[in-house]
Amino acid sequence: MSNFSYKDIYIEDGKRVLEVNILPEKHCNFDCIFCPIGRSYNKVDTQRSFDEMDNSLKELEDMIENHKPELVYINSKGEALVNSKISDILALIKSKGVPVRLLSNGYLLGRDEYAQIAAKCDEVIGEIKAISEEDFQKIQRPIEGYTLKEYISNMILFNKKYEGKFILEVTIIKGYNDTDESVNKIKNVISELSPDKVIVERINDERFKKKLGISDERMDEISKALLDM
Template identity: 25%
Template sequence: MTEEPYVYLFGPVPSRRLGLSLGVDLVPSKTCSLDCVYCESGATTKLTVKRSALVPKEAVMAEIDRYLATHEPPDAVTFSGAGEPTLHESLGEIADHIKSRCPGVRVVLLTNGTLFDREDVRRDAARTDLVIASFEASGKKVFRALNRPHPSLDPEAMAEGLVTFRQEFSGELWIEVFIVPGLNDDDDEVARLAEVVKRIGPDRVQVNTLDRPGTEAWVKPADPERLKTITEALGSGEVIGAYTPRSTGGDSDADVGSRILGMVKRRPCTAEDLAESLGVPQEQVDEALETLTRTGRIQQETQARGMFYKPL
């Protein structure tokens, strides 16, 4: 029997950082406070800092209940997707709902960190177990060029918000720094970023760079040796280990196709990414991709790491 498609859930996907993670998407595609040049989800279509009920909280919680009733609990449930989760006004309430339904499963928030100068956002974020916030521009010039923010946003206010959140939050706070060559990889900018990161005092600092197609075609990955140097300068020698996937259970071809669509509409994936994420044989993923491509539901794009699939 074919499973009814999920609207607000995707995955679960294997994460190098989190294990097997079920994604929860709280905002319509590309509703965000930033329009980052590197974003794997594409250009922002609604640039906003206004919190609201962007999708019905009851529908999100009902899908979570339906998933947990028929699947093994994941290692983590993660607020992420193709927009900024803190823009949803019921983020904290939904986090509480997840914790009540699956105690022991880590609730994670992936955020661009732009709204943490607001007490209501910090209060909601504090109802999760782990917050992974981005911070990659120390001043307005780089911030505008790299993140293309809503006009009301300021990187110093972001930093102070994260400093305050670190003081209030009893869970783990990780800071992710995304490096774009030519924008935030020079020694002076890295030194300024290191000062901000030290002020925030996160539990971990992780450095990232382009791994799949970004919004702007001119954005390229940073050199591995330069990334290593930057990581050391930021005070983190952490190497993110590879993830050993576990099966998510058997799926029909129709279910695999539906889950592939749910994943690639949020970020481009290779066939290998999808097979690992879905926990199904590579041949079954390849057949589903061929069908989806032939019927005009997805398209291909070649990058350094291989062929990526994304929606038309």
């Protein structure tokens, strides 16, 4: 029995990628209205212990040895950093000589204990969705006390010290961050953060696409504005 789940091996930029979710169910510090996983019933920002971790680690080791990936991508049901065994997971992957990419929403990267863990990864992805405080609280529904200003600051502080590849994933959402004014604010964040790579996405989940998705034309305009900086 294992608490991890995997996607089929796929090729990205010529590399074999093993994508793994290390949470048995959703544990996150946000409760975004458009999350494809659903509601955050376990809304946490401190580490949690899970059962069957020995079996999960052995399964991960077998997956790496059998499939020989050239990158392991930790993309979990929520915030992967709250798994109390995250350091052991990273140590196992690195012991096999395989680079690691970690997806985090980025808020916890401002805390030393989490920043030290993330710093062990070869690549870290942080995220930006809402670009005003009101929208951040409304559509991302973070843990009480979180602010957009601190969110952005946490990623900036982390990346100033981080020696790996920091990737910023920007999700464009109709009615929230798709205006010219919002795009300019996002550009300012990108300039401050200075990521190694920017990925611009939009809402593609059919459940939310009609209300929150933007047109192809507008997506092209925004992508050009954010990627041609």
